[in-house]
Amino acid sequence: MVNANVETVQFGSMPIQFSVEFRRRKHIGITVKPDLSVHVAAPEGTPLSDVRARVKRRGPWILRQIDRFQQYRPAPTPRQYLNGETHRYLGRQYRLKIVAGDEPRVRLVGRYVEVVANQPKVVTEVRGLVEGWYRAHARAIFEKRLEVRLSGLRGFAGLNPPLLVRRLKTRWGSCSKAGRVLLNTELVQAPVECIDYVIVHELCHLKLPDHSPAFFRLLARCMPDWRRRKEKLESIRL
Numbered sequence: 001m002v003n004a005n006v007e008t009v010q011f012g013s014m015p016i017q018f019s020v021e022f023r024r025r026k027h028i029g030i031t032v033k034p035d036l037s038v039h040v041a042a043p044e045g046t047p048l049s050d051v052r053a054r055v056k057r058r059g060p061w062i063l064r065q066i067d068r069f070q071q072y073r074p075a076p077t078p079r080q081y082l083n084g085e086t087h088r089y090l091g092r093q094y095r096l097k098i099v100a101g102d103e104p105r106v107r108l109v110g111r112y113v114e115v116v117a118n119q120p121k122v123v124t125e126v127r128g129l130v131e132g133w134y135r136a137h138a139r140a141i142f143e144k145r146l147e148v149r150l151s152g153l154r155g156f157a158g159l160n161p162p163l164l165v166r167r168l169k170t171r172w173g174s175c176s177k178a179g180r181v182l183l184n185t186e187l188v189q190a191p192v193e194c195i196d197y198v199i200v201h202e203l204c205h206l207k208l209p210d211h212s213p214a215f216f217r218l219l220a221r222c223m224p225d226w227r228r229r230k231e232k233l234e235s236i237r238l
């Protein structure tokens with residue numbers, strides 16, 4: 001790369017950082033990569049102020065691209081369901097403690113997820129118990145947060161979207177055309193403020209299905225600090 005330098009422009013409350021490369025070409029081109037980096041290629045001799053103005057003007061498009069890539073979360077580390085393994089619940093870390101017992105169950109004890117299993121060495125049994133526990137808690141918590149959030153939103157009165165909780169590979173949640181909210185079971189590992197962000201994002205889709213600028217205006221009205229919550233969510237390695 002020749003003459004690449006990193007610049008930042010402020011777009012609303014959002015700083016957009018990008019690299020600029022000057023080379024032989026006719027027009028200014030902007031690319032957003034899946035790693036969320038922004039690259040600008042500009043014709044040689046273009047004043048930097050022109051490049052910055054262009055990036056600023058394309059701000060809504062750039063943020064939409066970044067948002068689109070952020071929808072996809074990295075694959076979680078595979079779990080092995082062994083003693084001492086770290087598991088997350090509502091943003092806190094717990095260690096797995098597997099003990100033998102006649103009445104299989106899972107519960108939180110201090111900083112441990114305690115699993116009582118008939119056969120503690122049989123990974124499939126332990127996994128089944130832990131996953132079942134997560135599923136049940138995910139549903140209960142999501143239902144409650146959906147209710148809390150919905151009641152606090154202006155202009156959403158009378159809406160009562162059905163909630164579906166599933167393990168999803170690539171998304172935190174979605175909202176169907178029929179107005180059904182689908183949330184990823186794994187989201188229960190994140191702090192409540194991040195769960196709320198995904199819920200409010202999906203609730204906004206009840207009004208606007210796309211990721212248009214109008215959608216993000218609605219989202220910002222419903223949750224002014226949504227970007228902070230989203231960044232927090234994306235920074236968590238599950």
Ligand SMILES: [Zn+2]
Nearest residue numbers: 201205210211
């Ligand atoms: Zn969305």
